[in-house]
Amino acid sequence: MTFDHKPTKKEVEDELAHRLGYYNGKLTFAACINNYIDARTNILSPATIKGYRAIVKALPDTLLDKPIDDISNNDIQKVINDAAGKVSPKTVKNRYTLISSVFAEFRPDTILRVNLPLMVRKEPYIPTREDIRRLLDEAKxxxxxxxxxxxxxxxxxxxxxxxxxxDIDFDNHLVYVNKDVVVDDKNELVVKVPKTAQSNRAVPVPDAVLESIRQNGLYNKHPNNINSWMRTREAKLGIPHFSIHKLRHYFVSTAHEKGMSDAAIMEVGGWATPNVMIKHYRHAQNTDAVTAAVLEDIV
Incomplete structure (x- = not known):
């Protein structure tokens, strides 16, 4: 602690209390929400923790510096109302979800009643075969x-x-998915286990994918570079913006068209059962054929 003058004993005590998260002898909301996050850093994914930290930064000091015992339902409603005019309804809901979780832990007897902005359902843009083919030409x-x-x-x-x-089995046309890369709250890359147990899987891939791996190698740059590359190329080509994640949507819709069962689609995409490998081999002939068919029109 540093002061620009010789502090009194009370000033030192007040500053120390503030740094420890207390105000007038009471725990502040900032201390509570940070304690809530810190207690889960080894449990939740780095991406989730990063999102929580971003929410804390976005909350007003009028809420963070106030003792949690003194915060009223109306105080939270005001925070939600102010945010609703600046960010999306989904972002507002995420902020409230974290706030209510902190209250559930530090003031469990409190029942919050807050009105949230109406969620606007947006239909995601699913890229067409032509969109993907043009992007692949750019990436050749x-x-x-x-x-x-x-x-x-x-x-x-x-x-x-x-x-x-x-992770690449060229002989059996398989890609083994057994890890994930995420960006943590320090903007560092972290390699972790897959998103869910179901995500640990073997994915059948056609010759076109294996040939690209042989010729070009695997993608090893920052995940965010994919976003910026796609946004730039989509603007150049004059096609609607979509993220790489939307190609999973394309896979699902096209696989349905080609006759792949829901169970097989969930297996290949990592959405369903923990016994992915067993079920993969059970559906191997079907999934191999259909996964190849998904790509046949664009490569």
């Missing part, structure tokens, strides 16, 4: 081509970035 001969093709086979962005050559 680079690791981005590999990334796009793998996304069309149902892989998530973080799963694509985490792949190593040891």
């Amino acid at each position: 001969g680079t690791t981005m081509e590999t990334a796009l093709l793998l996304a069309c086979c149902g892989l998530r962005r973080g799963e694509i970035c985490a792949l190593t050559m040891d």
